[in-house]
Amino acid sequence: MEIPPIATSMKSCSEGIKQDERLESDKKQTLSLSASVTKVREFNVPGVDDVYHVSLDQPDRLWISDSKDNLIQTDLQGNMIQKIETSGGHGYHTVTQGRDLIFTDKDKKVINRIAQDNNITEFIKTGDWKPLSIHSSHINGDLLVGMIKDGEAKVTRYNKTGKELQNIQRDNKGQELYCAPHYITENSNGDICTSDINKEAVVVVNKSGQHRFSYTGQEFRFGPYGICTDVLGHILVCDELSNTVQRLDQDCQFWSFLLNPQKQGVMFPCSFCVDDENNLYVGQRYNNTLTVYKYLQ
Template identity: 70%
Template structure:
């Protein structure tokens, strides 16, 4: 069965026959007036006919599409064939004479339809010739990546098993050495005990001989001999030889944890680099075939961050204009903002040179601050219950009024620019999220069991996975919720006493929190598992109170009771 013209795709390879009755020749031309397809001979006859010689006959591909027949809803016997340009509605010629359309301009709907059909054909051609094949190429590329990823992951699993087997062999070797040492100690102790046993046995033989001698003295026939023996000397019996219990060895079990073993075996880390977007050819280059595999050049791949084997001091300097460094935040170009208990905000360069100094009205532990994506500095005014903004031209404006709640900590999201504020009223605490314009969009105060999450959210930050991390100085805990406000975990330190204060996160999703009790910084993974204490006694940091990570992945630590800032390298 032959397809009608409307059923044939515009780019399909098909055979059209002439529409003239009883003519079965191939169609090459089209009459836009009659909307009839015709062969070359019929075209010639059509143009010679007096009635049709002025018709517009064009090559078939340049034809105008015939307007579908649709009756007017108002005038049911009339066809819709006009478009009111002012009202942009199709209508029949009779509607065009009504007062609703008086004075309006009209366009032949067939021309509009033909234009729209041409646009549709262009879009169809774009889809068929470019978008579909490009998508197929990308699908093949993704399939190739799937295969490659499976090979890579299998290689990782083999490497892990090989490393574990190597560790098992080392464990077997150490255990064998320990057992051999136990065998030697056992042999030595047994030799000593056997020697003592022989010595006691000899002594017992001596006693038996002595008993026989005394029995001999008791014989009636030897009374003279007994008398003589008693007169000649006193009887002296040798004492029992001294012996001692052996000292046995003690086995001291190794002190290790799952994390220690994990450190020995290494860990899997996903590089903290943005995935490279697949290359999609543009329509202009559609004729150029896509490569089926898109790979980064080795020179374009950024190095993967990992923990250094040791923490090293990069530099140390004093922040002029403040007595204590209660809070630090990094601005653009690595410049540091620091504040103390007297309400002073000081900006320094990388070497401690003062660039700006601003006096705020905050007094109680100073003002806590953060730098936004736009480069503005915003800080909390606890006394007046405001959040203020300082623009790059040093204009200070009251940005957010927190009502009855006292704003404590503040952080500007690096993900979406939202502002996270830790607040308290009486003994209750909460975290409020504002958007860039200062509109309140979220409040977090209780877990899924209805229990109070916060008492004094002293410091706050956001991890790159969206988790909201706070250090609560009344609960003595780090409290972490996800971006929806659902409680994930709380961390209470490694000892019986834990005083968490300043905190931040890094590009590896680590959580770093100052502990003023142990004078160090705790390093946690994103799930709250303790990894290490970053600063040891060799670093000699007294009362680390504030912390942040700069653009070069350096750890910046500010100290309470002094205006010293120390910079450490802990990632490589």
């Protein structure tokens, strides 16, 4: 694949705020952006062919899945702790506030739960909808699930017990918001941020489901994959087409290429998560390498 050049100019959204307002806001934060990104560690993940999705389990453990139905738990040295067979590809997953693992089974149209005693149960049946992405809210413990059915797509909110609370599918003009919501996260302000590869966009709605903005990259085709947010409310998204990780603020203002092939040598970034120490865990397609970076001080 030919790697597109890194753009030097910026696209901003209509809801973007001014640079001086952003800087003033961040002065109030206890953390700040560091001058450079530092690699902390790197290791190969056993039992997977690539790193399609990664979730933080405990301070020293991760759940990682690949494109071939493998889902494994590993420590930070790359030692496998346990392995689970899934179906439907990718095995997207999330860890709840109670440290249970929740993962989707697209083929069977169910969402499974693995409790601390390693007992696997069917938690939610999604009917005719195939569950793709899933995220457990750090705000209230709700589950946010991206799903598809016969050319339609939506994001559904469930509570901790699996009761359906909300469906988000169209904007206030009746237009479809999603095509393939295959990565999803929640920001500190309650915004639901979805990475949609078919729309080539990051789609952000508020907690009521009202469309706030869609981000479509920086002057070339956008290939959004993994998405997460940090303690400052920034939205981080992998762009596989440019081999970059891009950082936005919560009002859709582009800030920077956090990772790029010229500086960090990153290739085909696909998934990531952020831990409590503000380390960024980045997985890649086509190999099983997981790299950890520090970018907040």
